[in-house]
Amino acid sequence: MNRRDFLSLTAAVSLVPALARAGAMDYSRGLVEQALANGETVFLDFKASWCSTCAAQERVIKALKAENPAYDENITFINVDWDKYGKSKLSRSLRIPRRSTLVVLKGEDELGRIVAGTSKADIKALMDTALSAATA
Template identity: 70%
Template sequence: MDRRSFLTLAVASAVVPLASGAQAASVAYKPGLVTEKLKAGETVFLDFKASWCTTCKAQERAIQALKAENPAYDQAITFIDVDWDTYGKSDLAKSLKIPRRSTLVVLKGDKELGRIVADTSKGSIKALMDKALTAASA
């Protein structure tokens, strides 16, 4: 394969998933966002993470793989990324008693439906995402 063909193929493979609307991006947390989404009746999946955290990166890979396998996750669940370095000591983190980065929490209404702390197994993350999907569909 010549260089021009390779570059064309590389660019096309990067653009096609975007054009097909593959995965909605997670929303970056800002104060008041979670309350707003919950009051609107949405099911919220919080991902407390840090850019330097290897456990967080492993969780993110599992989440993205699961979203790719089942587009219903992105359609029904509001995914919110909470930057640990900025909001680790925030009112949100305190109210939910978040112990550390690499914590995933699902909320609906005024209830916590589940959480995972520092677990990177795809099966555990899938179970939490399925719980969120069930709640969103109810």
């Protein structure tokens, strides 16, 4: 491997954590545990494509991210498909009562949650809690 290829590869690998945070990731088994083990602050969005409350929450989250890019830069957002994972080990362990539930985790702690709430002020407060934990 020549020096230029090595430097390009090194630069690309160093961008992987930042790219992973750009936007929300779709949940897969082990993803939350891995992110928490890496010291990341995780914002879980339990949603369904047919859920109007979920869509309202998503619009608020997108607007808040647009207003403050620090959210996307510091918080790991993970979308959990309720139809697929509503009865999963993750949902049961967190006692998720329904779709349209937002949860923030850091380490082994739950820092906050919103169930079926669409208030911009409430969602911003939850995202601010996540941001504070991520940057502490």
